[in-house]
Amino acid sequence: MERIRDHDTILAIQDTTELDFSPKPVRHARSENPRRQGMGPLSNPKARGLKVHTVLAASAQGVPLGVLDQKVWVREVKQGGNKEKRRRLVSEKESQRWLDCLSVSQRLVPNETRVITVGDREADIYQLFAMPRRPESEFLIRAAKNRYTKSNVFDESVIPLFEAIRQTAVLGEINLELQRTSRRKARSASLSVWVKTLWLQPPAYLESGKFEPIEVNVILATEEYPSVGEKAICWLLLTTLPVTSLESAVQCLEWYSYRWLIERYHYCLKSGCRIEELQLENGEKIKRALATYAIVTWRLLWLTYEARQNPERTVDGVLEPYEWQALYCRIHKTNIPSSEAPTLGECVRWIAKLGGFLGRKGDGDPGIKTLWRGLKQLHDITQMWLLLRE
Known part of the structure; x- marks a missing residue:
């Protein structure tokens, strides 16, 4: 909310994804393959997992600002045909999540900030268009x-x-x-x-x-x-x-x-955080883990896009002093850190370098995968830096 207050216009991007926790094939005779509790059917009728609907706030320049809302639910087994489903009230359908999240966005975002709800074709719901909307x-x-x-x-x-x-x-x-x-x-x-x-x-x-x-x-x-x-x-x-x-x-x-930002967000949640590989036993525990991973995933996306939009801003307030000092010394192979904080653009490329980014002339900006790998390495390097500095 503090980041949103710095902007006149924000995008509230909505989208849905699935977390697949279907039993994995047993690789060894002694391996256990328990069926988790609290799961429901997904788009693939044979798969089991959770549905997740996210509202990702982004600036008008396309920089992710954080998660405004996130709904997690277990889908019930489908009953009745499409004609019966169409006649049901929207409050009785999964479509209601789009309306609920619009209400959350309007309530949380300050009235003086224009909030634009962005959605793909799944959001083409007449009742969503007809909802009362506050000014802006x-x-x-x-x-x-x-x-x-x-x-x-x-x-x-x-x-x-x-x-x-x-x-x-x-x-x-x-x-x-x-x-x-x-x-x-x-x-x-x-x-x-x-x-x-x-x-x-x-x-x-x-x-x-x-x-x-x-x-x-x-x-x-x-x-x-x-x-x-x-x-x-x-x-x-x-x-x-x-x-x-x-x-x-x-x-x-x-x-x-x-709108593609929210697909990248869900991609990071699965590919970077690997949330579908958690060995938790039931849906409620996975929901609590998701609450933490939601923040980790946003921070990774924010670093990626903020560094592209504002590469010359100082890294102060983004990384702790001991983090950028450890990073600086590791990259420059010295034990004497810089007296001045480097820029965000420099630090992001250094982090990506830890993750395998080569930084050649035609490589462009580092991607999310290399940043994710680099951040994991930076965490270990920082812990050793603190130990030695003590």
């Missing part, structure tokens, strides 16, 4: 459903969303820098942009008269000529933010591109 609370969500829309609230005719946005003229073309993901390389994408204000109509299955049409700004960005071997970008975004120009549309697209 906005949403930026990728559309999944081809909802019925109107050009204005008094219009008699309705038209599907995907068709309605295509009926307007192209606003312009932009170049957007895309971060590397598990499905694509980091690259620059040339996007054609459409913008239109539409009114979303309530779905037919909702109680008539209880929900009103909702005014949203719609942004469509498509990549007409993707790089060879790359899948074309096609984002259809729904937002309550004002979109009156190409520049404001670009800002929304850039903020949506930061």
Whole structure:
């Protein structure tokens, strides 16, 4: 909350992941393979584990600021078909987590700070759009459903969303820098942009008269000529933010591109902290471990992205003096530390070097894996430094 207060705008990025604690194959005859208690089905019906929904706060420049909220639950065995599920109240579905987390974000973030809820297509929930929002609370969500829309609230005719946005003229073309993901390389994408204000109509299955049409700004960005071997970008975004120009549309697209941060967060939780390899016996103990790992994972992400945004800031307040002193001496092979604190950018590259980062001209910025390995080494080096300094 202290970090958030330093910003006029923050992104509250929501997403869900799964922690798979299915019994592992027994490698040795004497090995035990107990079935943990307090687990439920996952996307794979044969797997067992926990569902985790996280709200990660990030600055408008894409630096993770911390975890605003995190919900952990055990999924029940599915009953009934999709038609029966659709008719249930949203409060009876897992979808309710998106609404609950929006309430938490609005309650925790100071009223003078603009909070933008960012979500992927799973967040395309009409009841989420219809929720009461305090001033300076906005949403930026990728559309999944081809909802019925109107050009204005008094219009008699309705038209599907995907068709309605295509009926307007192209606003312009932009170049957007895309971060590397598990499905694509980091690259620059040339996007054609459409913008239109539409009114979303309530779905037919909702109680008539209880929900009103909702005014949203719609942004469509498509990549007409993707790089060879790359899948074309096609984002259809729904937002309550004002979109009156190409520049404001670009800002929304850039903020949506930061949604990838929460996927990196969940990746670190599993790959770096290796939470799915914990040998705890039941779900409640794993939840308590997750509370600690949530902080460790955020700090790793924050170091990575803060060093890229502000490499020249001093490392004071990020590392303890004895930590950067031990790091400085290990890297420079000396027992006399620097009299002045180094920069954050220098320290992060030194930590990454401990983790195997070579720092060659074409290597770019260090990644999360090498930083994770380097931080583990730095911890051991620091403990020895303190022992010897005593």
